[in-house]
Amino acid sequence: MVTLATLPRTNTKTSKRLGRGYGSGKGGHTASRGQKGQKTRDTVKLLFEGTKSNKDFFRRTPWLRGKNRLKPQVKEVVIKLSALDVFKDGDVVDVPALVKAGLLTQTDAQRSRVKVLMDKKLDKKLDLQIPASKAVLASLKG
Numbered sequence: 001m002v003t004l005a006t007l008p009r010t011n012t013k014t015s016k017r018l019g020r021g022y023g024s025g026k027g028g029h030t031a032s033r034g035q036k037g038q039k040t041r042d043t044v045k046l047l048f049e050g051t052k053s054n055k056d057f058f059r060r061t062p063w064l065r066g067k068n069r070l071k072p073q074v075k076e077v078v079i080k081l082s083a084l085d086v087f088k089d090g091d092v093v094d095v096p097a098l099v100k101a102g103l104l105t106q107t108d109a110q111r112s113r114v115k116v117l118m119d120k121k122l123d124k125k126l127d128l129q130i131p132a133s134k135a136v137l138a139s140l141k142g
Contacts, residue, residue: 075112079103080119081136087126094129 017024019031026032033040079098086101087093095114098104104114116132121139128140 077104077108077112077114079114079116081116081122081139082120084116084122084126085124087124089124090127092127092129098130 016026018026019033020027022028030040038044083103084093086103087097091097093116095104095109098114099106099109108114114130116128116130116136118133118135118139126140128137132140
């Protein structure tokens with residue numbers, strides 16, 4: 001049985017259109033814009049600051065100084081040597097292998113530099129094909 005409570009709720013009432021005459025219910029002379037002033041007449045652009053030149057806005061904005069300010073900022077991802085314990089003895093360690101092992105995300109592999117740093121000695125001999133610190137390279141050879 002269909003009751004009033006089980007019917008789906010529908011909203012057929014539309015919002016009032018501002019400034020479309022007195023008969024619209026929300027209109028007429030000022031149409032909720034206030035009395036006088038720049039904002040009562042038309043829209044004002046977001047960055048508009050009167051008659052000043054727009055250089056003032058850019059002068060107040062912090063910029064990256066120097067030659068490389070237009071290059072994308074690349075972040076470095078540091079992987080500890082103890083995290084490479086998931087690889088077997090003699091395995092090749094490169095960026096796709098780190099992604100496959102779950103030590104690195106795909107987006108980090110594409111957008112950032114990877115470097116291996118020393119935190120504890122590893123007993124395995126791995127074939128590193130990514131940048132590493134001198135201490136890591138010395139521990140893997142010896």
